[in-house]
């Protein structure tokens with residue numbers, strides 16, 4: 659009765675922020691309705707760029723906590739840590755013999771990473787899209803949710819499938835459909851950049867109410883509005899964008915009017931936002947607290963997910979080895 663199998667992976671970046679929640683996690687949660695879903699915390703991918711791995715396990719756990727709190731249902735979906743199903747590395751190696759190096763180094767995402775980490779262009783970084791392909795193909799996913807910037811990677815994966823199947827003369831691997839999603843882009847507290855941990859402009863899902871309130875009070879509003887008596891322009895105000903995401907329509911309408919007429923000041927506007935934001939995150943945060951108090955149970959969920967994923971992976975690898983002649 660489901661439409662197919664969705665696979666998506668995200669690097670273990672630790673505690674997730676509102677950008678991750680609205681831009682990715684809520685989408686994951688929604689897809690569970692119509693698809694069988696496999697969500698992977700891709701710790702092997704993280705090794706391509708992290709300097710130290712001391713936090714890696716903890717970051718996997720923190721991310722799993724946020725996923726569970728947001729509503730990823732482990733009874734329904736498979737949620738696991740990539741390295742717990744090492745078959746992905748075997749498939750990666752086999753696929754790596756079938757892809758062109760030039761194609762990999764031409765990908766815009768690779769060029770961007772070289773620009774960002776010029777002194778750490780390791781072999782694994784070049785193969786990042788091959789590992790991503792192995793992830794998707796190991797589970798024979800039918801659909802992969804991607805933002806438009808990730809589209810070249812998925813197109814690459816589809817090419818890998820065609821090459822592989824052509825070489826072995828059999829339809830072994832499955833070409834995944836690109837499920838291009840219009841992701842909500844959440845701006846950071848600075849109102850200029852995308853919300854991101856590395857820019858320290860984020861609000862963590864797991865932050866407590868007081869920390870959240872303090873963060874909200876630092877948000878940049880309409881920079882043209884200098885004095886309290888100046889009318890503001892909600893169209894250019896990041897706080898107003900957040901109201902649209904977290905406040906009721908009635909309150910959004912009132913704030914819009916009052917801002918334009920200088921009826922409400924930015925400080926009060928932010929106070930209201932903090933209250934509404936905390937209210938909407940409260941259920942999620944209390945679920946997170948429950949899971950936080952039982953980390954062993956969360957690891958069990960991840961191990962169970964890996965067991966289920968491994969069954970699929972083993973079957974695919976039998977077919978792949980046989981097809982390749984290994």
Ligand code: ADP
Nearest residue numbers: 668669671677678681682842843844852853854
């Ligand atoms: P990765 O490098 O694995 O993409 P990120 O933490 O940058 O790690 O992103 C994880 C997911 O969260 C991605 O799907 C990304 O598009 C989404 N995301 C991150 N930041 C934002 C943001 N500010 N607004 C919307 N979505 C975001």
Ligand code: NA
Nearest residue numbers: 667668669808
């Ligand atoms: Na990602």
